[in-house]
Amino acid sequence: MANQPAIAVKCTSLKKTYGTGPAAVQALRGIDLEVPAGKLVMVVGPSGSGKTTLISVIAGILDQTAGTCIVFDNDLKVMNNRQKTHFRGQTIGFVFQAFNLIPTLTAAENTAIPLLIFGAKWNDAIGQANAILTKVGFDQRMINSYPQDLSGGQQQRVAIARAMIHNPRLIVCDEPTVH
Amino acid sequence: MKYIAIKMLIGDTAKYIGILVGLTFASLLITQQSAIFVGIMSRTYGFLRDTGLPDIWVMDEKVQFIDDIKPMQDTDLYRVRSVEGIMWAVPLYKGLIRARMDSGNFQTCNVIGIDDSTLIGGPPKMLEGSLVDLRIADAVIINAVGAKDKLARVLPDGTKIPMKVGDRMELNDHRAVVVGICDVTRTFQSQPVVYMTYTRATTFAPQERKLLSFICVKAKPGEDLQIVCNRIAEKTGLAARTTEQFKDVTVEYFMKFTGIPINFGMSVILGFIVGTAIAGQTFYSFTLDNLRFFGTFKAMGATNKLLLSMIILQSLIVGTIGYGLGVGIASLFGLLTKKTELSFLMPWQLMLFSAAAIILICGGSALVSIHKVIKLEPAIVFKS
Numbered sequence: 117m118a119n120q121p122a123i124a125v126k127c128t129s130l131k132k133t134y135g136t137g138p139a140a141v142q143a144l145r146g147i148d149l150e151v152p153a154g155k156l157v158m159v160v161g162p163s164g165s166g167k168t169t170l171i172s173v174i175a176g177i178l179d180q181t182a183g184t185c186i187v188f189d190n191d192l193k194v195m196n197n198r199q200k201t202h203f204r205g206q207t208i209g210f211v212f213q214a215f216n217l218i219p220t221l222t223a224a225e226n227t228a229i230p231l232l233i234f235g236a237k238w239n240d241a242i243g244q245a246n247a248i249l250t251k252v253g254f255d256q257r258m259i260n261s262y263p264q265d266l267s268g269g270q271q272q273r274v275a276i277a278r279a280m281i282h283n284p285r286l287i288v289c290d291e292p293t294v295h
Numbered sequence: 296m297k298y299i300a301i302k303m304l305i306g307d308t309a310k311y312i313g314i315l316v317g318l319t320f321a322s323l324l325i326t327q328q329s330a331i332f333v334g335i336m337s338r339t340y341g342f343l344r345d346t347g348l349p350d351i352w353v354m355d356e357k358v359q360f361i362d363d364i365k366p367m368q369d370t371d372l373y374r375v376r377s378v379e380g381i382m383w384a385v386p387l388y389k390g391l392i393r394a395r396m397d398s399g400n401f402q403t404c405n406v407i408g409i410d411d412s413t414l415i416g417g418p419p420k421m422l423e424g425s426l427v428d429l430r431i432a433d434a435v436i437i438n439a440v441g442a443k444d445k446l447a448r449v450l451p452d453g454t455k456i457p458m459k460v461g462d463r464m465e466l467n468d469h470r471a472v473v474v475g476i477c478d479v480t481r482t483f484q485s486q487p488v489v490y491m492t493y494t495r496a497t498t499f500a501p502q503e504r505k506l507l508s509f510i511c512v513k514a515k516p517g518e519d520l521q522i523v524c525n526r527i528a529e530k531t532g533l534a535a536r537t538t539e540q541f542k543d544v545t546v547e548y549f550m551k552f553t554g555i556p557i558n559f560g561m562s563v564i565l566g567f568i569v570g571t572a573i574a575g576q577t578f579y580s581f582t583l584d585n586l587r588f589f590g591t592f593k594a595m596g597a598t599n600k601l602l603l604s605m606i607i608l609q610s611l612i613v614g615t616i617g618y619g620l621g622v623g624i625a626s627l628f629g630l631l632t633k634k635t636e637l638s639f640l641m642p643w644q645l646m647l648f649s650a651a652a653i654i655l656i657c658g659g660s661a662l663v664s665i666h667k668v669i670k671l672e673p674a675i676v677f678k679s
Binding site: 172175177178198201202204205206210212216218219220221225229230232233234238 | 296299302303305306307587588590591592593594595596597598601672673674
């Protein structure tokens with residue numbers, strides 16, 4: 117992309133503390149991180165080491181306690197909730213550990229959600245969902261299947277397709293290979 | 296996202312049906328019990344509805360409701376007639392007289408004595424015979440329900456032979472001949488209704504110094520009824536009420552001095568509580584179950600406004616269907632019991648009342664759910 121900054125994410129002295137007083141838990145203790153645009157970066161660490169907290173802050177879902185987090189030249193700390201919500205929807209795609217597919221929606225409908233949230237027409241959104249699901253190897257039967265009728269791997273592919281359907285600049289995946 | 300909201304709602308079949316059943320039950324109970332209540336209340340002034348010609352009812356000032364008879368002197372009729380703005384004024388007797396049956400049993404009858412010359416105040420609908428037949432000696436007209444039931448002759452095997460035109464009866468030791476069968480609105484009293492002329496009624500009635508129950512008045516065209524009422528009250532010292540005012544006074548008496556509103560009010564409140572408990576709780580639980588998905592939508596960029604509109608839409612759908620089913624079943628109930636003694640009246644205001652109650656239940660549960668969703672941290676989506 118022409119205007120794509122070279123650095124997608126830049127975190128400086130990023131801190132996040134849960135709770136206050138003696139019960140406070142310091143999940144992030146001054147993280148410095150740079151993620152170049154167009155690169156795949158993996159954060160590896162033991163359970164409870166703060167990986168999910170880090171990507172939550174990067175994705176604008178959690179507010180940091182201290183430090184800065186710049187995502188595509190946008191300082192998330194200065195954004196209000198509404199701006200952050202809009203930013204997330206436009207810029208970030210998510211793959212959740214538990215996939216969070218809605219059981220009452222078909223694979224195509226689940227995949228179309230990011231487009232529908234931003235007001236896409238139903239037929240257009242479903243059409244795009246069908247196309248991207250086909251790209252991840254789904255046939256028509258699977259496209260119209262409900263999550264509970266799909267295997268873990270197939271559900272994972274739906275989650276990935278959903279994260280990519282609106283062409284986000286950053287995809288945040290939380291333990292995507294756990295299943 | 297509207298379609299997504301609908302699919303999320305309908306897809307969870309068990310909860311969806313649970314919410315609908317709760318709302319239907321609440322709507323049914325609220326509508327049906329209120330309709331019976333309104334029906335009973337409307338029966339209290341059924342006689343006023345049947346006697347449509349007079350604009351104004353004149354009575355003793357202490358009369359509290361239609362069946363509270365405090366007789367006036369016959370001369371009061373002439374005093375009322377002398378008041379300016381009155382087109383006509385006729386006497387009306389209303390009282391209870393015992394009828395002696397063939398079997399030897401006694402049956403108290405609600406006797407209406409109407410003006411001999413004009414027959415104003417007669418039954419609204421004649422099924423057999425004619426109103427003018429009341430001028431025949433000893434003639435009376437009885438209502439169909441009374442004729443078939445309480446005035447019927449009971450054979451030894453229990454079979455009831457309805458009283459018919461030509462039959463005789465004894466009213467306070469006076470011979471009476473049935474010359475007609477009429478249909479009247481069921482009143483709060485269950486006694487058979489017997490129409491006769493005013494003179495005959497006052498002859499049949501147990502001897503009292505005063506026997507005039509009401510004076511029915513028609514105002515001249517263009518006269519303000521309230522002004523005429525005031526004039527009558529001022530000149531005669533009697534109470535004069537328009538038909539609507541008399542209806543209101545009657546209903547007010549029953550509301551104030553009987554336990555009817557409390558009993559039915561309890562049923563309506565019960566319906567509301569049951570509806571709130573079942574439907575409200577299930578809807579809230581449905582939202583809680585979907586909280587993770589609302590969190591997912593939030594993480595993906597859905598605004599609170601969008602999520603609220605989804606919850607409101609879901610609430611509207613279950614509310615509308617539940618309300619429709621409840622009111623529909625209540626209407627069906629009313630239709631099926633139309634020819635029975637059950638009083639059932641469902642005016643449009645009642646449907647609005649029921650709708651308001653359902654809106655309150657749905658709105659309340661939606662509000663609680665909305666509060667939960669607004670407070671929801673999208674970080675919930677990363678919790679496995």
